[in-house]
Amino acid sequence: VFVLGVDPGLTRCGYGAVVGGPSGLEAVAAGVVTTDRAADAPARLAELQHGVRGLLADLAPEVVAIERTFFQANVRTAMAVGQASGVALAEAAAAGCDVAQYTPNEVKQAVTGWGAAPKEQVARMVQSLLGMAERPCPADAADALALALCHHARARLRSAVTAAGR
């Protein structure tokens, strides 16, 4: 399965693509979509939409795994993250991809075995699990790769459960 992880955000939207084959999991793309900080929110959301649409067209993933956002701490940031996630979710579904959403805790749990793992540890595990020569960076790209890995782990678990049930 070819999974694109997306960590939505207006300033930096991380993405990371992980393909699973007989020889294991491999990172095929990772980076961030950024938007012009000087522009207003609608223009930045349009820029994000354009960037995400381009990624989906270039990479053509089967599944898009997106961080499930919650409202906490800063209400202004929460609004921007909610709007950015709406744009990413709409683009992914419009592109015909299966869309899965995972909470930050689910991702950390899947990748490190610990739901409260620090970002640093997540990045290190992503590097190790994907056999990458360098630590993935920036952090948003590492988080997106972790989302893709989380989906692969869940999918493996689901097929194991299905096989056991036969």
Add this chain to the structure above:
Amino acid sequence: VFVLGVDPGLTRCGYGAVVGGPSGLEAVAAGVVTTDRAADAPARLAELQHGVRGLLADLAPEVVAIERTFFQANVRTAMAVGQASGVALAEAAAAGCDVAQYTPNEVKQAVTGWGAAPKEQVARMVQSLLGMAERPCPADAADALALALCHHARARLRSAVTAAGR
């Protein structure tokens, strides 16, 4: 100026277009974009995106006035509203429209003179200001027309201030 008001929501996204000419303000379209309640959130956001894009293509407004959403009460609803507003904002900016955002209080204040006016009164004032034979319905369409009226009122105020400053 041709203004499209949009009251974002996943279940019902209200829209209402108001054109201002020498003979005053006129409603040229009003209704709601609905999405399939049985579908999952990403599919519904894609449906909303498709609907809003179609409206913008059909109506070609110069300005899109969108409700500025806040996080209050129900966190689940707030998330859906934030995501829906992100989709509408991105589409409006991508279509090349000027985008203005107004809070519910600003809209009520502009239309009824009272920032805490009940929905019923807003709908009645919208009907009156636009010389409509019938009360606009559903409520989401009336709210969207009120957003467009709010923008017209603000624009008039701005040009009066500019004229006075000359």
